[in-house]
Amino acid sequence: MKLFTRRLGAALFGLAIATTAQAEDPVKIALVHGISGHSFEVFSKQAQTGFELGIEYATGGTNMVKGHPIEIIHKDTQFKPDVARAVLAEAYGDDEVLLAVGATSSGVTKGLLPIAEEYERILIIEPAVADSLTGPDSNRYVFKTSRNSSMDMQAQALALAPDENLFVATLAEDYAFGRDGIAAFKTALDGSGATIVTEEYTPQGTTDFTAATERMFNALKDKEGRKVILIYVAGGGDPMGKILAMQPERHGIEISTGGHILPVLPTYKRAPGMEGAIYYYYEMPKNPVNEWLVTTHQERFDGPPDFFTAGGMAAALAVVKALETAEEWETEALITAMEGMSWETPKGTMTFRPEDHQALQSMYHFKIRVDDDVAWAIPDLVREITAEEMNIPIGRNN
Template structure:
């Protein structure tokens, strides 16, 4: 008996097999992400919307590749590593998908990597972030369209303009995403003269940050120079707001953090003028793909696309280009087509680095502006941080 009931996502009505004249079998793609059991569910839903829009855009609305219809099979990981492994195995085995895309949580996704190797089929990681997903424990069947923690943190370090007068305390969640991120941030600061004075890690789901905040205050308060608490927390709990409520201003301490999804940005109104880095903001990029995405999303959902929407679209665009250019759909030929491949996305051009299959991409340096007529704080573009400005460590070497 299968672990979960599968269903096919109808991307647009043309995806249904309504024409008896279609002689070729559909191209089956599994989309795996958490649809129940976590506050991260919103990320999953954005990624799915973006993936569907990406297939539509890349195929000119036909949802066909080389004359074959696309069939997307949705699997719910429930944000549990054991469930994720089971449903990925089910997708590769029972469902006979060509490739899979997922998942949402870095910790959950890490458990899926060996399944791709066991079945010798492609897994495109989106939207999970941790560096370790293309690290030594990964394998040659894994490609990653999502940004990684090193990109988050190198861009964040660039936005802070570090020098010997900068002192930073970090706060992150105690799992792969948080620890990889802080390690990347420290690496990005090397040679700048800046100092990380303490690192605080809290369990996922933490709601009380008082003790961690007091320890960060004590580590920073007597330093001579610019004093910053860097918050790198993906989940709920409102860590920045609770730190702000404990009055860091009395010690001359400021808060810095990366951008977030639109539903969270209203909370950034408490931090006007704050600078940081973010993966995507819909007004930051001006290119044909992003312009289509913004226009279409506004028309269909009466709201702009969020950054996991852009990520899902980028993954779909990578899938379509791969299948349009590969000499065959044998896994080895897919790998050959993908290694070093560049493709257009809402963020501009991305490129799969051959060595570890991480997609190199730009980031956005922003400064928060508050407009009372806008529901959320606006991360105004300071500049685009291009991929070649960041020295992203190679996670593994496939050669």
């Protein structure tokens, strides 16, 4: 009897050890971002910081979900489509991650969509923007916490208050982000009476906008009404500065553009009073998540959080919510949990639309104010533009 008791005790002790070890197995999440070799690198670094802060916030500082530590595996796309596809396949295959988050450039990210489908693993897109990422070429394994071009442009159109007296020339980069953005802007203007007089597309990395600007001036200058050049450029090159240097006011032409990250906002000081739409500025959302993010980021990094910091945090909060609510940690159960899922973010409530997995969210109408005591131009909030106000087209329909 004593021998049986000892054996039973040893067996139970061994079972307890095995159970504890199993409970402590990490849940692996890949962050697939370009962190070398491109001007967009700063976007990736912000998203990474925001993601790590989001995991911390969502887990109360434990970085654990249901007793499992969250292990973040970093993959560098180098902003090259072939490298991006290879490292995502490596993350799903060799690293056995449960899901992945990325990437930064819309053009690079588009190539990741079939990899997620091939491995039947979830890809949460953050911070890439293009509508096409949840469009017909996407698939059921793709979810998107970042805003899309339609949100940018519907909010931008609402900020411009379009009517039959508005004439617009557009400037964008010639790739998925720029093309999708202008297409969305044209859709947003449908029925308003406003007119697009010309569309200019420049290669990524362009620094000389002289010819494009002259063509836009010529298309606008003789129009009777409000004349606006809309800039939708994510990269460098300072198109706004170059256009303003050519004195559009000579022709009664205004400049409008979306908001940008803090390092770029000092250039907006050249355009006081300019109105547009922005995805995030740290002073705009009023909610507990954003208050924590602003306070914590200020304490740790001696500055406020930026555009993609908020986006990275939103993605992390979505991951933790999905892990907490899914019946199992496998792809189909996660998809079931995430379709229609709402969760709190620095921007307020976001919801994954079941049809195409785009996260619906607010945008913000701003007006630029210049304060000599602040290093950047301040995008003062005119009003929040809610998801309900924007008619965002459904992308994927299968």
